[in-house]
Every structure is written in C-alpha cells, then in structure tokens.
Amino acid sequence: MTIETKLTRRTLLAGAGGLAAGGLAVGGLARPAIAATKTFTIGVCGVMSGAAASWGLTNKYCSLATAAMWNAKGGFEIGGQKYHIEVAAVDDQNDPKLSVAGIQRLTQQDGLHYIIGPNVDTTAVADVPDLNKAGAMNIPYAFSKWLYTKPRENSILGMIASYQAGPIIYSYLMKAKGVKSVAFLAANASDPLAQMKEGVAAARKLGLKITSSSETYEPSTTDFFPVMAKIVHGKPDLIVLSGVAPAAAPQLLRAARQLGFKGLLSTETAQDIKILVQGAGKDAEGFISVGGASTPAIRSAYMDDFVKEYAKVAGAWNDEAGTKVYALEMVLRTLAVAGPKAITDVKPFQTAMAGFSIPNPFLKARSPLKYVGTAYFGQKRQIGVPLVVNEVKGGKFETLFVGSVS
Amino acid sequence: MLAVRPVPLAQGVPMTQALVDGCVLSANYALIALGITLIFSIMNLLNFAHGQMLMIGGFMVYYVYGVFHLPFALGLLAAALVLGLIGAGFERFLFRRVLRVATREENSMLLAVGTALLLENVALFLFGEKQRGVPETVSGVVQFAGAFLPYQRLEVFLVALVLILGLLYFVQYTRPGRAMRALAQDRDAARLMGVNVDRTAMMGFAIGAGLAGLAGGLLVTVQGVNAGIGTDISIKAFIMIMIGGAGVVGGAILGAVVLGFAESIGYAYLPGSLTYLLIFLALILFLVIRPRGIMGHPWG
Numbered sequence: 001m002t003i004e005t006k007l008t009r010r011t012l013l014a015g016a017g018g019l020a021a022g023g024l025a026v027g028g029l030a031r032p033a034i035a036a037t038k039t040f041t042i043g044v045c046g047v048m049s050g051a052a053a054s055w056g057l058t059n060k061y062c063s064l065a066t067a068a069m070w071n072a073k074g075g076f077e078i079g080g081q082k083y084h085i086e087v088a089a090v091d092d093q094n095d096p097k098l099s100v101a102g103i104q105r106l107t108q109q110d111g112l113h114y115i116i117g118p119n120v121d122t123t124a125v126a127d128v129p130d131l132n133k134a135g136a137m138n139i140p141y142a143f144s145k146w147l148y149t150k151p152r153e154n155s156i157l158g159m160i161a162s163y164q165a166g167p168i169i170y171s172y173l174m175k176a177k178g179v180k181s182v183a184f185l186a187a188n189a190s191d192p193l194a195q196m197k198e199g200v201a202a203a204r205k206l207g208l209k210i211t212s213s214s215e216t217y218e219p220s221t222t223d224f225f226p227v228m229a230k231i232v233h234g235k236p237d238l239i240v241l242s243g244v245a246p247a248a249a250p251q252l253l254r255a256a257r258q259l260g261f262k263g264l265l266s267t268e269t270a271q272d273i274k275i276l277v278q279g280a281g282k283d284a285e286g287f288i289s290v291g292g293a294s295t296p297a298i299r300s301a302y303m304d305d306f307v308k309e310y311a312k313v314a315g316a317w318n319d320e321a322g323t324k325v326y327a328l329e330m331v332l333r334t335l336a337v338a339g340p341k342a343i344t345d346v347k348p349f350q351t352a353m354a355g356f357s358i359p360n361p362f363l364k365a366r367s368p369l370k371y372v373g374t375a376y377f378g379q380k381r382q383i384g385v386p387l388v389v390n391e392v393k394g395g396k397f398e399t400l401f402v403g404s405v406s
Numbered sequence: 407m408l409a410v411r412p413v414p415l416a417q418g419v420p421m422t423q424a425l426v427d428g429c430v431l432s433a434n435y436a437l438i439a440l441g442i443t444l445i446f447s448i449m450n451l452l453n454f455a456h457g458q459m460l461m462i463g464g465f466m467v468y469y470v471y472g473v474f475h476l477p478f479a480l481g482l483l484a485a486a487l488v489l490g491l492i493g494a495g496f497e498r499f500l501f502r503r504v505l506r507v508a509t510r511e512e513n514s515m516l517l518a519v520g521t522a523l524l525l526e527n528v529a530l531f532l533f534g535e536k537q538r539g540v541p542e543t544v545s546g547v548v549q550f551a552g553a554f555l556p557y558q559r560l561e562v563f564l565v566a567l568v569l570i571l572g573l574l575y576f577v578q579y580t581r582p583g584r585a586m587r588a589l590a591q592d593r594d595a596a597r598l599m600g601v602n603v604d605r606t607a608m609m610g611f612a613i614g615a616g617l618a619g620l621a622g623g624l625l626v627t628v629q630g631v632n633a634g635i636g637t638d639i640s641i642k643a644f645i646m647i648m649i650g651g652a653g654v655v656g657g658a659i660l661g662a663v664v665l666g667f668a669e670s671i672g673y674a675y676l677p678g679s680l681t682y683l684l685i686f687l688a689l690i691l692f693l694v695i696r697p698r699g700i701m702g703h704p705w706g
Binding site for chain 2: 030048049050052057058059185188213215216217218219220222223225226227229230233246247251252258259260272273275278279281314315316318381
C-alpha cells in the first residue's frame with residue numbers, strides 16, 4: 001500500500017477536523033487556569049551570539065530556569081496574585097546600536113519595566129536614555145560606576161565589580177601566599193582594559209610590585225603564546241587575567257604553564273570549571289576566579305534545584321551562572337515587597353530596595369541578601385551578591401573564602 | 407604612593423621564542439588562508455563562512471576525539487569529510503545558481519554572509535555557547551636556546567606543513583588540480599578545453615571547505631573551539647589574502663607568514679595594544695601602494 005492511497009481527502013479532512021476539535025478542547029480546558037494567573041514578563045538583553053555569547057546566554061538561561069521553577073509551583077505571588085513568569089530575550093551581539101534597539105523593543109513594544117542585562121559597559125551606557133524614557137529598570141553586568149551613580153537611578157549592578165573583588169583577592173594572596181609582584185594582562189577591549197586599569201590601581205595601593213601593567217591581546221587572538229611569553233619573562237608572583245572571557249582563559253593558563261610559569265594566576269571574572277579543565281587540563285590547577293553560589297560546599301538545596309533546572313534549560317550547568325542566578329529572583333522578591341503597582345511603575349520598587357533584606361536562598365549560610373553599593377555609588381544600586389572566591393583543585397572549584405562588598 | 411618602574415621593552419623575551427612562535431603561527435594561519443583563497447580563485451567568491459566552517463571542523467574533532475574517545479586522526483578525517491560535503495552542498499545548491507543568475511557581485515557576497523550566519527546559529531543551537539577543548543594528543547614541552555615549544559604545537563606545526571605541501575602538490579601536479587588552475591585563469595577557456603567547470607568548481611569549494619575543517623580540527627588541540635569564533639578567524643584570513651594577493655595560493659602562504667611573524671615579534675617587543683594597530687596601519691598603507699597584494703595575479 002502506498003502513502004498516496006492512505007492519504008485520501010476524507011482522511012485529511014477528518015484529521016484536520018480532529019485536530020481542530022482537539023485544539024478547541026485543550027484551549028477550553030486550559031483557559032480557566034490561564035485566567036486565574038496573570039503574567040509577568042522579564043526582559044533579557046545581552047550578547048547571545050559570537051565569541052562572548054556565553055555571557056548573555058547565561059543570563060537568559062538563568063532567567064528561564066528561575067521562571068520554570070516558579071511556574072512549576074503555580075507562579076510567583078505578588079500582592080496575593082499568582083503571576084506566571086515569562087522571559088523575552090534579545091541578542092544585542094555586544095553592539096550598542098542593537099542593544100538600544102533591543103531595549104526599545106522590550107520597553108516600548110512589549111511594555112516591560114524590568115530587564116536583565118546587558119553585559120558590557122558600551123552597551124549598558126548606550127541603553128540608559130531609553131531606559132529612563134520608558135521608566136524601566138535594568139540589571140547590567142557592566143562595571144562602569146557612571147551607570148549606578150546619581151542622577152541615574154534605574155540600573156542595578158548584578159554582580160561584584162572587578163574593582164571590588166580585585167583588592168580583596170590581592171590582599172588575600174599577599175597574606176596567604178606571600179605574593180609580592182603582579183603582572184596584568186587583558187584583551188584589547190573596553191571592559192577588560194577598564195578592569196586592568198582598576199586592578200593596577202588597586203595593586204599599587206596595596207604596595208605590590210607591578211611587572212606589567214599594560215599588556216594586551218586582541219579579542220580575536222587564538223594563540224596566546226607570544227603575548228604570554230612576555231608576561232612570564234617578567235617573573236611575577238601573580239598574573240592577573242583582567243576581565244578574561246571564559247573562552248580565552250584555558251588557553252592563557254596553558255600557555256603560561258607551558259612557558260614554565262610556576263606562580264599564581266587569577267581573574268575577577270566568573271569561569272566555568274568544565275571549560276577550564278577541558279581546555280587547560282592540569283594547567284588549570286590553582287587558578288583563582290570569582291564564583292557565585294555554585295560550589296557544592298556552600299550552596300543550598302534551593303540552589304541544587306536551580307542547577308538541575310538550569311541543566312534542563314541549557315543542556316549543561318555552567319558555573320558562570322552561579323553569579324547570575326540572583327537577578328530574576330531579586331526582581332521578583334523585591335516586587336513581592338513593593339506590591340503589584342511596582343510591576344508597571346519602578347518608583348515603589350526603588351523605594352522597596354532601600355530596606356530589602358532576605359536570607360540568601362542560594363547559600364547554606366543563609367546570610368542576608370540585600371541591595372548594597374552605597375560606598376561605591378552613593379546609593380544602593382548593586383545586588384549584594386556574596387563575593388565567592390574559588391580555586392581550581394583536583395579538577396574542581398574549591399571555595400577559598402566568601403566575602404562581601406558591603 | 408608606590409613608584410612603579412616602567413617596564414622596559416622586550417622584557418627579556420629571547421628572539422628564538424619570537425621566531426618559534428612566528429613559525430607555528432604562520433603554519434596555522436597558512437592552513438586557514440589556503441582554503442579561502444582556493445575558493446576565491448576558482449569562483450571569484452569571498453567565502454565569509456570560512457571561519458564558521460573551521461569552527462564546525464573543531465567541533466567535529468571535539469566530539470570524535472574529545473567526547474567519543476576515538477582516534478584523533480579519525481576526528482580530522484571526519485572534519486574534512488563533513489566540511490567537504492557541506493562545501494559541495496553550498497556550491498551545488500546555493501552559489502552555483504546565484505553566480506549564474508546574479509547580475510551583481512553583491513548577491514553572492516550577501517549569500518556568503520548568510521551562510522556564515524546560518525552555520526554560526528546552527529552551531530550555537532547544536533553545540534551550545536560554551537568553549538570546548540580536547541585533551542592534548544601529545545604532552546610535554548621542549549626547551550631550546552631559551553625558547554619553549556610544547557610538543558602539541560610542534561605536532562600542529564608539522565601536520566599543517568604536510569597539509570600545505572600536499573595541497574600545493576595537488577594543485578600543481580594532478581589533473582584535477584590543473585583543471586582548478588585552468589578555471590582560476592579563464593573560466594571560458596577552461597570550458598573550451600574540456601574542463602567540466604561545474605564539477606571542478608564544486609570540487610574546489612569542497613576542498614576549500616574541507617581544508618577549513620582540517621584546520622579547525624587540528625587547531626582545537628591548542629585553541630579550543632566555541633560557536634562564536636568564526637567571524638574573527640574569517641577576518642584574519644581576509645587580512646592574509648589581502649597581504650599576499652587574493653586568489654593566489656603562494657600569496658596566501660606569504661600573507662600567513664607576514665601576519666604570523668608580525669604578530670609574534672610585535673607581541674614580544676611592542677606594548678600589546680600597538681601590535682595590531684601597527685599591523686592594520688601597515689596593511690592600509692600597503693594596500694594603497696599595492697592594492698592587489700604581494701602576489702596579486704592569478705595562477706599561472
């Protein structure tokens with residue numbers, strides 16, 4: 001029997017009719033549930049393609065995972081009403097023009113008031129006028145202090161900035177490992193260069209000898225041997241890879257070790273252990289980086305659930321997400337305090353931020369999670385993400401210490 | 407405030423290290439540039455998807471060698487074959503028709519950009535956003551005259567050299583290679599001389615794409631791979647063929663050597679940010695003086 005004889009007009013019509021009836025039935029059944037739950041949509045705008053794709057995609061996957069976890073419980077409650085959480089994501093390709101277009105789409109077309117991202121200073125700064133115009137707030141992963149200082153009030157730094165983590169890490173390494181000299185290396189791009197500049201200033205203040213303060217490599221570099229050779233020949237105790245992208249970190253580590261470097265290597269950006277071990281093998285041992293709530297030793301059962309949900313959404317867990325898990329959770333929990341009016345008006349949200357404090361749901365320690373940043377920005381415009389400093393040991397991240405910027 | 411002594415130029419990097427790095431970089435770059443120049447010479451088409459093809463070759467080796475733990479050579483073979491098939495498919499079903507019916511060069515260029523975006527997004531969908539790496543096929547470092555050379559980089563250098571020489575032999579001394587050269591010189595004359603133009607063009611595209619796959623597969627051992635590396639690699643390949651002369655195999659190799667040594671010596675003896683600034687400045691000046699590149703004439 002051939003397929004043609006099976007697919008008669010009658011069977012096709014019957015099939016179409018059946019599908020339509022089924023669809024109506026499902027729609028009819030589903031409608032009462034939808035009517036009982038309102039929808040809250042969070043925007044995500046960041047780099048989701050190209051070499052830095054992991055930064056923005058991690059934001060998106062974190063939001064999707066958080067949304068899925070709350071939706072599985074029937075939604076998130078704000079002012080006695082359950083809200084189904086949805087995520088609207090835009091890829092800005094790290095291009096300020098596309099980022100502005102993305103913010104315009106999310107705020108003007110979709111009418112959103114809360115956006116996670118973007119990922120770098122150039123895009124974050126470009127987005128400010130449109131965010132202000134739309135009366136929307138965002139949580140960038142960009143370190144420029146300008147974004148978070150008055151008269152700007154609509155941006156909240158989503159993680160620990162390099163100028164906050166750097167001095168704490170260097171100081172720890174001076175005391176714990178006897179570090180006396182340091183070399184800095186960064187990609188020749190605005191964010192890593194700014195982070196290197198701030199790192200150099202912090203190291204000088206601490207009295208460290210600086211053997212290299214301006215060495216850079218092009219973001220398109222695939223072979224780091226030549227640039228690392230110069231750094232290693234300065235014989236520093238510590239090499240700081242300022243703002244290093246997770247894609248470049250393994251090769252830089254491997255190049256340093258193959259060039260005979262025996263000292264310490266660190267960065268103030270979040271990394272993924274699988275990427276480090278896969279790309280650098282045993283050369284990743286001892287590498288110090290900033291983490292989030294990702295090491296099993298410190299994370300809560302709620303964070304364990306998040307890790308599983310993230311793996312479902314993204315295909316695999318990424319340690320970078322340990323620093324980005326906080327954004328949507330903080331938006332939702334602050335909205336719960338501020339009330340439903342804050343969903344479309346950010347003023348009550350901003351007011352609620354001042355006194356907001358909950359036990360950190362992602363850490364076993366349950367230390368207070370609040371908005372911080374007054375010392376750096378003159379106002380609370382930073383999520384109080386704990387400063388978790390990790391070291392690679394035996395192919396795994398081990399938490400060296402947990403600090404706080406507040 | 408602590409006074410910081412300015413770091414002297416050179417910082418003690420031995421010249422041998424810069425030269426060794428230059429040799430390895432040149433061989434890597436030559437392998438990347440050869441595929442793109444082969445396609446350009448035969449079809450007069452700048453393959454914007456070359457970097458993305460290289461990226462897919464890297465992922466092939468990642469899965470065959472890194473995930474399924476099959477022999478590395480099998481991974482290279484798979485990369486060359488899969489990319490060869492993709493290249494042949496692109497030529498047969500996309501570029502052949504567009505090049506035949508289009509009245510403006512922009513059409514084929516836009517199609518090439520489209521294929522690059524397509525491959526990048528397919529890779530992002532299939533392989534995810536993460537950087538991937540594979541274990542070294544050979545470990546250890548040899549040190550001589552103050553220079554360090556990991557065996558892995560030495561292996562990549564030697565295999566790249568063999569592949570480059572193999573390609574040069576193929577285009578110079580074999581019948582299909584001669585047909586490709588004839589096509590590059592004059593398409594109509596080649597057809598009149600009995601060359602099957604469509605088949606030769608498809609073969610050229612497949613070999614160019616296969617070379618990208620091989621390069622990606624080989625380099626994944628030292629550089630790793632992620633879905634977003636394609637565009638940067640294509641840009642470097644364009645720089646090399648602009649220096650050497652578009653569509654000239656010898657020019658691509660020369661361009662790779664110039665860029666490889668400029669990068670290694672620049673990074674060793676200049677402040678880092680100056681290296682590529684000077685490379686681009688030199689490239690602009692060079693193109694003003696000699697827009698066709700060093701060897702800017704067709705084969706033969």
